[in-house]
Amino acid sequence: MFFLRILLFSYLQMSQQIQQTTANGKETLSNPRLTPVQETLNVVMNQDMTLSCHSDSGSPPVRYTLFKRNRTVSTLDRPDLTPALFNLTIKSASDVGEYKCKAEDNTSSGGKYSNSINFTLIEPISKPVLSSPTSQAKKGQNVTLSCLSENGSLPITYIFFRGKQSISPPVKIQKREAAVIFLFINSSSDFGTYKCRAENSFCNNTKYSNSFNFTLAEERSHSQPLIISLGVILLLLIIGFALAIPFFIIPSYKAKKFRSARSSTGLTSTMNAEESENYVLYTEIEPVKPEEEYVNFSVTRREDEKGENLKL
Secondary structure, eight states: OOHHHHHHHHHHHHHHHHBBBOSOBBBBOOOOEETTTOOOOOTTOOOOEEEEESSOOOOOOEEEEETTTTEEEEEEEEEESSEEEEEEEEEEEEOOEEEEEEEESSSSOOOOEOOEOOEEOOOOOOOOEEEEEEEEEEEEEEEEEEEEEESSSSSSEEEETTTTEEOOOEEEESSSSOOEEEEOOOOOOGGGEEEEEEEOSSSEEEEEOOOOOOOOOOOTTTTTHHHHHHHHHHHHHHHHHHHHHHIIIHHHHHHHHHHHHHHHHHOOOOOOHHHHHHHHHHHSSSSOOOOHHHHHHHHHHHHHHHHHHHOO
């Protein structure tokens, strides 16, 4: 059984070799290989790059075509099986993308394609900006620092410093966002000068940020909230008193004045009966008989008294 497997494997290899030759003995074109001559896929702006496209076997002449995202970049003919060299200049970010090449000879139908390669554009980073949501702090407070380079190829590695001493491990950021660290203000030395450093894969490209200092926040006196509270209460009392004047104090004063006038009228002994009756009638508090009835009553009483005297 094992011997039969070996024979089958050998037969398949021989069949592939036979298929790689044509009836007239010419070799079948192999798939080309696309490689960068500089042996790196990291490029910078305005950099010249050379790509090599080569088929190991085939029937010359061979035509090589370079593509970038299915768009033809250049075409070269080779009379033999020597590599085709394509020269490129990276002028913008659009020049970075997927590249392939195709090889065609007399034996191939439709040609054969190579592997694909992708360039990575390396841009120098800009000076990072160090900032914090607050510039004032006090002992025992937690604060944050953020460092960001707005330009430069990713990833970017950030390191934070206080003075010349590193206060954080390297922070690698894969996105266009700031690196953030949290600090605890524990002593006066924590109010020193802070900086951050940014670097990426661009050769010899390291930049430092601006300096940043926290200032000591003034401690609030305990009496300040009490003074503010008392001021608010006093203001509310003034407003309440001002509202009470037209609704409570003035009506109460008028009623008190009226009662005082009425009391003084009832206690005055110098008033005669007629003035008293007129006053009561004016205020409409007590019903008063007409003046004529009162006079008749007085006359009748006097006549009775006279009669009695006469009888006596």
